[in-house]
Amino acid sequence: MAYEIFTALIMGALGVMAWSIMYKINVGYRIAEDLTVGVMGGYVLYSITDNTMSNFITPLIKGDLMNIVPVFLGVLLWGQLLKPSSRWIARPSLAFITGIGAAIALKGAVYGNILVPIQAMSTPPGTDPWTVINHVIAAIATITSMTYFFFTVQHKGALKPVASIGRIIMMVGFGSIAGSSVLSNTTFLYNRAQWFIKTPYAWIPLTLAGMAIIVDIVRTKSSKQP
Amino acid sequence: MSTLEKIDKLDRRYIFLGLLVLSFLPVLMPMGLPVPIGPATTGSYEALDALNPGDIICMTFDYAGGSAAELYPQNVVILKHALKKDLRVVVVAFSVGGPEMGEMALEESGYKTAKAKGVDYVNLGFISGFETAMSSYAKDVHAIVSTDFFGTPLSQIPLMNEVRDIESFKYLAFTTSTSQDHYIRQFTGKSTKIVGCIQSLYFSVMQVYMGTGQLVGFLNGLRGSAEYEILTNELGVGAITMDQASITHLYGVGLLIIGNIAFFLKGRKSGGS
Numbered sequence: 001m002a003y004e005i006f007t008a009l010i011m012g013a014l015g016v017m018a019w020s021i022m023y024k025i026n027v028g029y030r031i032a033e034d035l036t037v038g039v040m041g042g043y044v045l046y047s048i049t050d051n052t053m054s055n056f057i058t059p060l061i062k063g064d065l066m067n068i069v070p071v072f073l074g075v076l077l078w079g080q081l082l083k084p085s086s087r088w089i090a091r092p093s094l095a096f097i098t099g100i101g102a103a104i105a106l107k108g109a110v111y112g113n114i115l116v117p118i119q120a121m122s123t124p125p126g127t128d129p130w131t132v133i134n135h136v137i138a139a140i141a142t143i144t145s146m147t148y149f150f151f152t153v154q155h156k157g158a159l160k161p162v163a164s165i166g167r168i169i170m171m172v173g174f175g176s177i178a179g180s181s182v183l184s185n186t187t188f189l190y191n192r193a194q195w196f197i198k199t200p201y202a203w204i205p206l207t208l209a210g211m212a213i214i215v216d217i218v219r220t221k222s223s224k225q226p
Numbered sequence: 227m228s229t230l231e232k233i234d235k236l237d238r239r240y241i242f243l244g245l246l247v248l249s250f251l252p253v254l255m256p257m258g259l260p261v262p263i264g265p266a267t268t269g270s271y272e273a274l275d276a277l278n279p280g281d282i283i284c285m286t287f288d289y290a291g292g293s294a295a296e297l298y299p300q301n302v303v304i305l306k307h308a309l310k311k312d313l314r315v316v317v318v319a320f321s322v323g324g325p326e327m328g329e330m331a332l333e334e335s336g337y338k339t340a341k342a343k344g345v346d347y348v349n350l351g352f353i354s355g356f357e358t359a360m361s362s363y364a365k366d367v368h369a370i371v372s373t374d375f376f377g378t379p380l381s382q383i384p385l386m387n388e389v390r391d392i393e394s395f396k397y398l399a400f401t402t403s404t405s406q407d408h409y410i411r412q413f414t415g416k417s418t419k420i421v422g423c424i425q426s427l428y429f430s431v432m433q434v435y436m437g438t439g440q441l442v443g444f445l446n447g448l449r450g451s452a453e454y455e456i457l458t459n460e461l462g463v464g465a466i467t468m469d470q471a472s473i474t475h476l477y478g479v480g481l482l483i484i485g486n487i488a489f490f491l492k493g494r495k496s497g498g499s
Contacts (some may be wrong), residue, residue, distance in 0.1 A: 022242040040290065040323075047322040051354050054373065070474060105359045108411025112440065116414070120438035139438070176430050180447075182478070183471060184426040186249075187448050190470040191295035193249040194463065 005201050012205035015192050074106055141169045233488045241481060248477050250470035259472050261465070266436055267453035269443025270399075274304065277396050279312035282388060284395040284418075286402070286409075287331070290323025293403035293425060295466040298327060299451040299463040301333040304399055305335030307458045314385055316373075316395065318350040320359055321402075325351045325375045344374075344383045351375030360412040364392040393417050406431060414440040423450070 004061055014035070035136035052074070060067040079089030121142065127134035144166030147159065155163045196202045264295060277283070285304065287298050291304065308315055316327035328349050332338050337347045350371050353359040362370040367389050373379050381388040388394060393416050401408045401423035413420055414435075419442045424433055426447030435441045448471070451464030 019246075023239060024245075040292075044322050047352055048354065050295075051352055055337070055354075098328070101358055104358050105408075105411060108357075108361070110406075111415050112411040113407065116438050116440055143233075150391075155358065177427065180426040180429045183475070184447055184448070186361065186474060187296045187467065189245070189249050190448070190467045190474075192248075193465060193470065194253050211415070217337040219343065226248060 008201040009205060012196065012199070015196070016209035018207050019192075020209065020213075023216075042166050076120040140165070145169055230488055230491055233371050233484060234492060236431055243462060244477060245474060249470050252473055253466060254374055255364070256466060257469045257473070259336055259469050261449075261452050261454060261456060261468050263453045264446070265446045265455065266432070266446060267450050268438070269441075270304075270445055270450075271454060271457045273419045273421060273442040274311065274313075277311060277313055277353050280314065282314045282316060282385070282394060282397045283308055283318045283397040283399070284392075285328070285331075285359050286317065286398070286400040287317060287319045287324035287328040287363070288321035288401060289327060289403035290321065290402045291327075294327060297401050297403060297423055298331065299448060299467075300445045300454070301327070301331040301399075301401055303335050303451055303454045303458060303462065303464070304421075304423070304445075305337060307454070309336050309340060310458070314345075315347040315349060316385065316389060317348065317351045320365065322352055322364075325349060329375070332416055347383055348383055348385050349375040357408040357412060360408055364393055364412050364416070367394075382396050383441070397421065406435070406446075410435055410440055421445070 014032050017032035018036075020026055020031045026156075056067045056071050056074070061069055067217040076093040077090050079087055084090065121139060125131045144162050146166070148166035148170065150159075150163075153159060179225075196206055204226045244457035274283070285301060287301065313475055315332070317332065319325045319328060331334050332349065341347055350367075351374060352356075354360070354372055359370060367386070368380060371380060374383060374386075392413060393396065395418050397419045398407070398412070398413060399421040402409065403425060406422055406424060406428060407455065407499065409420070420440065422435070422441055424432055424444055424446065426449065432441065432444045432446070436444060440455070447450060448464050448467045451462070452468045453464075455461050455464045
């Protein structure tokens with residue numbers, strides 16, 4: 001029980017400290033911000049170290065000599081910390097990482113990001129009128145948006161209205177993404193609001209924060225009066 | 227001071243205060259506003275519902291606490307549905323913060339209390355390398371993972387004896403707070419049905435992948451959770467959030483209209499510039 005109260009108070013306090021930026025920048029907000037970054041940084045360091053130890057270092061110590069290759073390449077990466085003239089030591093590892101990463105991504109991209117979408121666009125959409133309309137709009141959007149980025153020819157004559165339609169379609173797309181991001185970001189607020197209402201004792205830091213803001217408003221107003 | 231000037235000079239903190247009040251209100255007084263269910267959620271639900279008891283599914287947890295508000299309820303509702311269907315679950319993370327989120331979701335969904343660890347569910351923990359790791363995981367799980375999250379060797383986990391590659395899973399739900407292209411590149415094109423659990427921010431991108439048939443469905447942020455909760459009759463966080471989202475978005479649209487009217491009237495008064 002004591003643990004639950006303590007957790008509710010700490011989490012609630014950190015929550016209102018983070019929210020306090022809506023009122024004004026203050027020490028509480030800075031503490032919450034630094035704590036979040038610090039805790040996450042520490043956790044990432046721990047997890048990666050643990051992962052490296054259990055998957056590579058421990059098997060190597062136990063005699064799995066195949067692990068010497070990734071461990072050696074990993075050690076070379078630390079060459080980035082040396083003086084500029086010695087940083088070439090890290091290059092084989094970087095080449096390995098970027099080379100393999102690019103190869104794997106490209107292999108998947110040809111099928112997943114290029115062939116399948118082209119196939120889907122070129123397949124007849126069926127008989128449902130809404131699907132047909134959707135397909136036509138998608139085709140127009142693709143062609144006009146690509147035309148907008150076709151810079152080798154000046155956008156005049158017939159190309160100008162096509163590129164303009166492409167620009168409008170992109171604006172609609174960006175607007176949709178902006179709207180979705182608003183929903184995405186306000187979700188954090190909804191989640192915390194639910195937590196504050198449903199968690200016992202969480203109202204205490206919320207009330208204290210409200211009182212502190214009222215006191216600050218009154219104090220600021222009285223200090224402004226002649 | 228005219229109303230127009232008052233609106234123009236309104237302290238933005240009053241807007242924040244209004245947003246806070248409207249976020250709390252539906253939690254205290256749920257309104258039960260209707261939530262229409264979209265094809266993306268229906269597709270995700272039907273794909274899981276069509277599976278047979280004992281089938282193995284995989285869930286990736288590629289986010290940390292910072293994105294949990296939107297993604298975690300999606301995982302919980304899918305796991306609750308999987309539990310009802312008596313499915314076996316493999317949890318894996320390609321992001322550092324994921325394993326803990328997976329543990330929490332297994333606990334909250336009831337898997338940990340109702341099912342046997344290692345037999346019905348397993349948490350493989352974090353695999354470093356992101357897309358490279360995904361590629362290897364899709365080809366041979368045992369080649370890239372040697373122990374589960376708690377250090378138990380895979381050879382001692384009965385469930386993992388039936389898992390070789392991605393096609394061992396009938397259904398894979400990836401959960402991510404970043405781009406989805408990696409999953410599309412490495413996991414699609416196989417017999418496994420793929421579902422995305424995403425933040426609303428990526429809604430437009432996911433529509434494309436659903437249109438091409440690479441995904442059977444996706445859950446669009448908390449809205450997706452709410453829809454899935456309705457389909458499974460497991461009302462939770464998502465349903466209440468939809469009340470909050472509806473009322474605060476109405477507030478936002480209202481402010482947008484007032485702001486624009488004030489802006490244009492002000493422009494007209496000052497000479498139409």
